[in-house]
């Protein structure tokens with residue numbers, strides 16, 4: 001008998017794009033939840049349960065096995081470093097992680113970088129052999145160089161509109177970001193038939209080869 005597949009879906013900007021993919025793949029998807037505050041949506045007739053999560057928490061739910069699979073940005077995967085299988089690049093919510101600063105930025109003796117991604121930023125500057133102080137912020141990161149909290153920021157760029165509107169420039173792009181389908185390691189074995197079927201259907205609409213790596 002088919003087992004219920006628990007899917008952690010990120011609320012916010014990925015949701016509608018992921019929902020569109022699911023619909024195109026003929027997979028069930030709950031409505032976007034604007035009319036309701038319900039966080040666990042069961043679709044027993046489809047053998048699925050959806051957990052509507054804060055994006056940054058999706059890898060945690062999947063690692064702990066309270067969700068079998070989840071959808072999450074590569075940025076969050078690299079920052080959180082959770083023990084999950086990365087199954088598929090969904091190709092949605094495409095943007096890039098970049099180093100950003102004011103046009104007249106000069107390397108000083110004490111450099112400070114603000115970011116929502118302290119692990120990603122620390123790793124990058126360590127690999128570059130640059131000593132910087134990393135300050136964690138939770139949003140509106142572009143404020144930091146404008147008001148003198150930091151010299152530079154590490155943040156996402158999609159259209160570049162936020163940078164332009166604030167007189168900032170993109171100095172270096174560190175990596176490309178898209179949303180990924182991830183799976184719990186045990187679920188991947190125990191619910192392999194269900195997960196494989198879902199992957200095959202998604203793959204048919206995104207036309208990407210399947211990947212299978214730990215993280």
Ligand SMILES: Nc1ncnc2c1ncn2[C@@H]1O[C@H](COP(=O)(O)OP(=O)(O)OP(=O)(O)O)[C@@H](O)[C@H]1O
Pocket residue numbers: 010011012013014054055056072073074075076093094095156157158159177178179
């Ligand atoms: N400007 C952007 N363009 C495209 N994709 C983006 C952009 N900003 C973020 N993303 C992707 O969407 C994911 C979720 O972003 P979203 O803003 O919904 O979450 P969040 O910042 O964690 O939200 P919140 O903290 O408000 O709940 C990010 O992890 C990233 O992969």
Ligand SMILES: O=P(O)(O)OC[C@H]1O[C@H](OP(=O)(O)OP(=O)(O)O)[C@H](O)[C@@H]1O
Pocket residue numbers: 138139140141142155156157158159160161162163
């Ligand atoms: O290049 P753009 O198209 O302008 O997109 C980039 C912006 O989008 C994200 O912010 P978000 O909207 O998630 O707000 P936040 O700063 O509060 O996290 C990101 O942190 C940038 O600020």
